[in-house]
Amino acid sequence: xxxxxxxxxxxxxxxxxGDRGEEMKGKARQKVGNVKRTVRDVKEDVREEVxxxxxxx
Numbered sequence: 001x002x003x004x005x006x007x008x009x010x011x012x013x014x015x016x017x018g019d020r021g022e023e024m025k026g027k028a029r030q031k032v033g034n035v036k037r038t039v040r041d042v043k044e045d046v047r048e049e050v051x052x053x054x055x056x057x
Contacts, residue, residue: 007026008026008030010025010029011023011030
């Protein structure tokens with residue numbers, strides 16, 4: 001979440017100042033935040049499935 005918020009701020013700053021590099025940096029940081037969130041979600045899903053499997057034994 002932190003990367004997404006920071007990235008959006010960088011993107012807006014880049015748009016306001018006309019700094020295309022800053023804007024692209026912000027968009028990239030937002031993508032990193034999305035990937036991190038997806039990885040966390042997958043890890044949690046795997047953890048839950050492992051717990052379910054162990055409970056059913």
